[in-house]
Amino acid sequence: MKQIRVLLIEDHFLARMALHSVLSGHAQISIVGEASDGEAGIAMYRSLRPDVAVLDLRLPRVSGFEVLAQVRKEFPGARIVILSNYQGSEDIYRAVRSGAMAYLTKDASGEELLGAIQNVHRGLRYLPQAALGRLAERMPAVDLTPREAEVLTCITKGCSNREIADELGIAEKTVRIHVSSVLDKMGARDRTQATIYALQRGLVHLD
Structure with missing residues (x-):
């Protein structure tokens, strides 16, 4: 089974460690890098070219939205999963419009995150019903x-x-x-x- 190379872009240390623990415990996932701010996230994406990036939207120095826009500009085929505390319809809409292939909130289970990464890696979008419902409202x-x-x-x-x-x-x-x-x-x-x-x-x- 081919491993999915994942880059984590998350500024909170404990949250990043929790993501690493949840994902690295799965045989199909290989964590190839971790960035604690947006600027580092862009640089690491360029150098590592991961299969999937898991990106927080609230980042220091360069926001997650800016990271998403820049990475997608340089790498149009980039496959990015948003994992954020933001639950507003405008944030979800903006992220999807900018090229995110999945949008999860941080209360998602490890199983759901893993499923989103696997779907995105296959080229499929993953939007939970809650996210679709919020988008439908606007x-x-x-x-x-x-x-x-x-x-x-x-x-x-x-x-x-x-x-x-x-x-x-x-x-x-x-x-x-x-x-x-x-x-x-x-x-x-x-x-x-x-x-x-x-x-x-x-x-x-x-x-």
Whole structure:
């Protein structure tokens, strides 16, 4: 079983030690580095290139939001799990919009954190129902037709226009029209953002 290389970016010593203890006890996890502030976190990410980074948002010198933005700018494929005391919808929304693939609060269990890391490592997003609920509160309703809802579900699965056409039994040209309409109604600039919005608004659900 291939190990998941994890970088911890957390300023509180005891919290960092607790994370290390919980995660390093699992055979699939290898803690490759620990940073106690945002500036060090960015530098360590550059040098270590971990599979997954676990990031706190409240950090000295450089905030977690700035770390997230900088790392994602330099490494667009970076897989980052937010672990924070912040529970407000705006914080969750901002983190997800900035590229975080998972958002957990610090009262999450070790098992849930491990599951989030494993999902993110596989390229999947992980947002607990509580986080999705808070996001849904701040998002306006989206009025999709039944066909557009089907197209959106296919988009969240990563299907191409051709694959959507085959799945729904419609012309590829028609799919392009539906995709354009879905993005417009959701205020999304691309498919990735539409997927994030769909999860936030509860329009689709992760299996």
